[in-house]
Each structure stands twice: as structure tokens, then as C-alpha cells.
Amino acid sequence: MTLLTTAEKVQTVTCWECDRERPKDATYEYELYDTPWDDVGTTAYLCTDEFGHVEVEREAGREVYDSWKYYESCNEVLTDSGWADFRYFECVGCCRTICEQNPKNGWHVQYRIEDPEEYEQVCLKCYQDEILENGISRESVENGELSGMFLDRDCLDGWDKVLDYVRIADSETKQEVLDDILAWMDDDYKVVIDYDRMAIGGLEGYISVYRKKR
Numbered sequence: 561m562t563l564l565t566t567a568e569k570v571q572t573v574t575c576w577e578c579d580r581e582r583p584k585d586a587t588y589e590y591e592l593y594d595t596p597w598d599d600v601g602t603t604a605y606l607c608t609d610e611f612g613h614v615e616v617e618r619e620a621g622r623e624v625y626d627s628w629k630y631y632e633s634c635n636e637v638l639t640d641s642g643w644a645d646f647r648y649f650e651c652v653g654c655c656r657t658i659c660e661q662n663p664k665n666g667w668h669v670q671y672r673i674e675d676p677e678e679y680e681q682v683c684l685k686c687y688q689d690e691i692l693e694n695g696i697s698r699e700s701v702e703n704g705e706l707s708g709m710f711l712d713r714d715c716l717d718g719w720d721k722v723l724d725y726v727r728i729a730d731s732e733t734k735q736e737v738l739d740d741i742l743a744w745m746d747d748d749y750k751v752v753i754d755y756d757r758m759a760i761g762g763l764e765g766y767i768s769v770y771r772k773k774r
Contacts (some may be wrong), residue, residue, distance in 0.1 A: 576604035577634035578612020588635050592648060593658045596670055596685035601656065607634035653686030672707070684709055695750025695772075701741050706734065706767060708753025716754070716770055723769035725756055737769065744771050 571584040576592075586609045591601035611631040617624045637643040638657075639650075645666065648657050652674050660681075662668040672687045674680040682690075691708075692715060700707040706728065722744070728734050741751050749771040758765035 573605040575607050575612055575634050577606050577637060578616060580607075580612050580616070582607055582612075590638070590648075590657050593656050594663050596651070596654075596656075596658055596683035606638055609633060611636070649681045651683040651686055652680045653682045653690075656683065658683050668710075672709075688715070691752050695745075695752055695774075696741075698742070698745055701738055701745070704734075704738065706737065706753055708755050708767060710758075711752070711754040716752075719752065719770035719772045721768055722771050723767070725766050725768055727766050729764050737767070741769065748774050750774055 572581045573584045573587055574580070575582050575587060576590075582605070584605065586607060587605040588608045590604045590606065592604050593601040610633060611628065612634050614624050614628050614631070617628075631637055631643070638648050641647045641660065646659055646661050646663060649660055649671055650657050651671070658670060660670060662670055670684050671681040672684070674682045688709060688711065696707045723737065723740065726733070726737060728737065741753075744751055750773075751769060751771045754768045754770065756766040756768055758767075
């Protein structure tokens with residue numbers, strides 16, 4: 561029988577961020593989801609004891625960027641959009657760790673802000689479930705926001721379309737839509753906004769509006 565050495569008994573995994581082989585007990589395990597609509601995530605491990613990119617540069621004898629020296633671990637940059645694009649967030653609704661942008665088309669942001677003061681992020685799947693159940697919030701409308709998302713038409717069965725493919729390109733048109741929505745809410749309707757086409761940043765585009773009696 562061959563006896564394993566202590567080193568051989570140490571289980572190693574590959575760090576998702578720095579791509580180095582690390583002892584598993586020096587990493588944190590995540591289940592990462594590319595989109596809110598994925599049923600199955602990808603298991604990933606990230607260093608918790610050091611920032612791998614710095615170690616790689618040092619081992620290669622290269623100078624380390626000063627900005628990198630502020631990071632203490634690979635685990636730290638998983639949710640840091642200042643480090644790179646396609647970072648992850650934990651949804652306050654379903655508690656999954658989801659990519660902020662759709663990897664297939666990086667322009668599509670996959671979350672909404674639930675609490676601006678605490679910067680709590682909710683994934684589009686949870687956000688869709690919420691607005692289909694209760695409609696968009698009156699507070700968002702009163703704040704001048706056309707809160708909505710690209711909706712699958714199948715989920716709008718039973719909703720009445722009251723505005724069809726309206727172009728939003730100036731404050732006047734936007735306010736007219738907001739006033740209509742508030743009037744419907746006053747008549748005890750819940751309202752959702754479907755983004756038909758929307759520019760990056762949501763500053764201009766086409767929307768449709770649906771309503772349903774509470």
C-alpha cells in the first residue's frame with residue numbers, strides 16, 4: 561500500500577479569478593449564475609488568503625500595479641465592478657450570486673436596485689416576479705422613473721396593453737407617460753412597463769405599458 565504524503569492529501573482547486581491551483585481550504589466556494597434565468601449555476605472557488613494576480617506577477621519578476629496592492633484576495637474582486645466588467649452580485653431576493661451583465665451581450669444589465677441607500681441589488685427574475693405580482697411601484701413613478709424591463713410576452717397574458725411602442729426621447733413625452741400611469745394607479749390598476757427597444761443607459765427607446773385591475 562502506498563502512503564500519501566501530507567502535501568498529497570491536501571485537496572486543491574483552481575481559483576476562478578487567478579487560475580492558480582490552490583489548497584481548497586484557502587478558497588471560498590461559490591455557485592455562480594451567468595443569468596437570472598439559469599436553473600443551474602457553476603461551482604467556482606476564489607482565493608481568500610491572497611490576491612492571485614499579484615502573486616503571479618511577483619513570481620514572474622514583473623512589477624505589480626500599485627492599484628492591485630489594495631486587494632487582499634481574489635474573493636474580494638468577485639463583486640468589484642471597479643476591478644473588471646462582468647462582476648457578480650448577490651440578489652437580495654433569491655440569494656444567488658449572478659453576473660451583473662449578460663455574458664452573451666454585455667450591454668444587458670441583469671439587476672435593479674431595491675434599496676438605493678443600501679445599494680441592494682435584485683436580479684431581473686425576482687424583479688419580474690415582483691412587478692407581475694404587484695406592478696411597478698408608485699414611488700418609482702413619482703420619482704420620474706420608467707421602471708421596467710424586457711418582458712417575455714407570454715408572461716403578460718391577462719394584462720391589457722394601454723400604450724403600444726411609445727418612443728421616449730424627451731422629458732415631455734416621458735412625463736406624459738408617467739402621468740397616465742399615475743392616473744391608472746389611482747383607478748386601482750397595477751401597471752408594468754415593457755422595454756421594446758432601449759438604448760444603453762435607458763435614456764432613449766420604445767416602451768409599451770400594460771395594466772391590470774388589482
